[in-house]
Amino acid sequence: QTRCRLLCLDEPFTGLDRNLAEELGELVRSEAEQSGTAAILVTHQLADAQAFAPRLALLERGMMVQMGDPRELVLAPASPVAAELVGYRGRLHRGQQLMLVHPELARPLPGPEGAELSGRVLAVRPRGGRLELELEAGGGWEGRFQSHVDEAPSPGQQAWFRGGTAIFQVGEGGDGAG
Numbered sequence: 001q002t003r004c005r006l007l008c009l010d011e012p013f014t015g016l017d018r019n020l021a022e023e024l025g026e027l028v029r030s031e032a033e034q035s036g037t038a039a040i041l042v043t044h045q046l047a048d049a050q051a052f053a054p055r056l057a058l059l060e061r062g063m064m065v066q067m068g069d070p071r072e073l074v075l076a077p078a079s080p081v082a083a084e085l086v087g088y089r090g091r092l093h094r095g096q097q098l099m100l101v102h103p104e105l106a107r108p109l110p111g112p113e114g115a116e117l118s119g120r121v122l123a124v125r126p127r128g129g130r131l132e133l134e135l136e137a138g139g140g141w142e143g144r145f146q147s148h149v150d151e152a153p154s155p156g157q158q159a160w161f162r163g164g165t166a167i168f169q170v171g172e173g174g175d176g177a178g
Contacts, residue, residue: 007032007039013048025052046074046086058085074102076166083166090145092137098168101145103132105164108149115160119145124152135159 009028013021029052032039041052049056050070057067058081066073066082077083080091080098088100101117109115119135122144126132131152137143138158153159 092141092143
């Protein structure tokens with residue numbers, strides 16, 4: 001019987017429908033774990049990587065930008081590049097600061113109390129079972145960001161959010177971790 005010590009997978013589930021990809025990913029992960037086979041999964045799909053491995057390495061142009069627990073990479077990105085790789089968008093600027101906003105993690109609030117970020121609603125679009133807000137940042141921040149919500153204010157209204165942001169210092173040579 002032949003035994004594999006290392007399984008290298010390069011985008012193996014990309015061409016499959018979502019349900020089949022999840023089922024096959026779980027089967028491969030389970031088989032590798034049970035057999036003691038080390039596995040490397042290369043993917044552009046964060047959800048696939050998080051479901052497959054207990055540790056992830058984020059790569060940008062062949063260089064590792066952050067490694068760690070799959071959930072912690074999303075909750076505490078170490079740099080703007082790492083943040084963008086795990087789903088943060090909406091580059092907002094204020095002086096020497098750069099804020100990136102994760103549309104799934106920015107939680108809406110009913111009013112300004114406790115808000116970390118605010119914005120004027122520019123557009124509301126369906127996004128699966130939720131709504132995607134396109135917002136113009138307020139509070140001294142310049143730029144646009146998105147948030148996925150269950151109930152949306154009307155275009156032109158102000159909205160407030162808590163969480164889902166990562167702030168970095170901007171160096172003279174570009175974006176730097178802060």
